[in-house]
Amino acid sequence: MDVSVVIPLLNEEENIPILYNELTQSLGKIDLEYELIFIDDGSSDSSLQILENLQKEDATIHVISLRKNFGQTAALTAGFDLAAGDVIIAMDADLQNDPADIPILLDKINEGNDMVTGWRFNRQDPFLSRKLPSKIANKIISFATGVHLHDYGCTLKAFRKEVIKNIKLYGEMHRFIPAIASAMGVSIAEVKVNHRARRFGTSKYGISRTLRVILDLITVKFLLNYSTRPIHVFGTIGIISGSLGGTLAIVMTVQRQLYSMPMSDRPLLLLAILLIFVGVQFITIGLVAEMLARTYHESQDKPTYYIRKIIGKQ
Helix, strand or coil, X not given: CCEEEEEEECCCCCCHHHHHHHHHHHHHCCCCCEEEEEEECCCCCCHHHHHHHHHHHCCCEEEEECCCCCCHHHHHXXXXXXXXXXXXXXXXXXXXXXXXXXXXXHHHHHCCCCEEEEEECCCCCCHHHHHHHHHHHHHHHHHHHCCCCCCXXXXXXXXXXXXXXXXXXXXXXXXXXXXXXXXXXXXXXXXXXXXXXXXXXXXXXXXXXXXXXXXXXXXXXXXXXXXXXXXXXXXXXXXXXXXXXXXXXXXXXXXHHHHXXXXXXXXXXXXXXXXXXXXXXXXXXXXXXXXXXXXXXXXXXXXXXXXXXXXXXX
């Protein structure tokens, strides 16, 4: 299998037939073997029935029906697990991603990139509720992760199989795939893609997702920098806190012994004790995290490195 197209969806009954026709037209122009993997994420309309009918007519279609709405990240993961293509493409089912852009992504992959992500350059969404929060989030994510992209939220992406198969996604971290993959040393390209206004159905996204994005970003930042050495982050905080508390305690002890300054009515005494205890706790948390990190990697035989190729060894 050359190409797998993974499409998660929720209540897109009006969009599915149009999307299928556009996909077959676009993929029919390239001389590659392909499959279409639709993941029904607990739809309450007739989306699943439409997909089943299409599958009976077209053997390139595979349908995954989830028992309930698990969210886009889980739906994408289910599709990635089933995909057999050397190149795996993810896209939305709401017709806002244009299947005609798939050959552009494949060309970039053929140029040697491991991942190609779409950039909705002329985005057809409301400015205040969608475009402005997205611009701010993209700036923050790029700064925090060091992977500078214009559009982290665009689902239209292409991956080499060996890249996406080695990424485990949880929560709502599908938008952070480029940042997570960067830890593997992959090459990432970004291309401008067509973005269309939604014709049918309602958007599943909103400004309420901003808080979840921030929390996920904290998780991703920790995983990128400290997943194999958590003691460095917790221990650093602990040493700083303990050192400040110890310094305050020494200063107050000197003041008490040499200048007979009272200590019982000074809040600094309580602060010093608090900082010392907080420092000890953070260092202890770091040690526990080190044990968990080793258990995590060793129990799953999860590598702490990724090999591009080996030369001269058979």
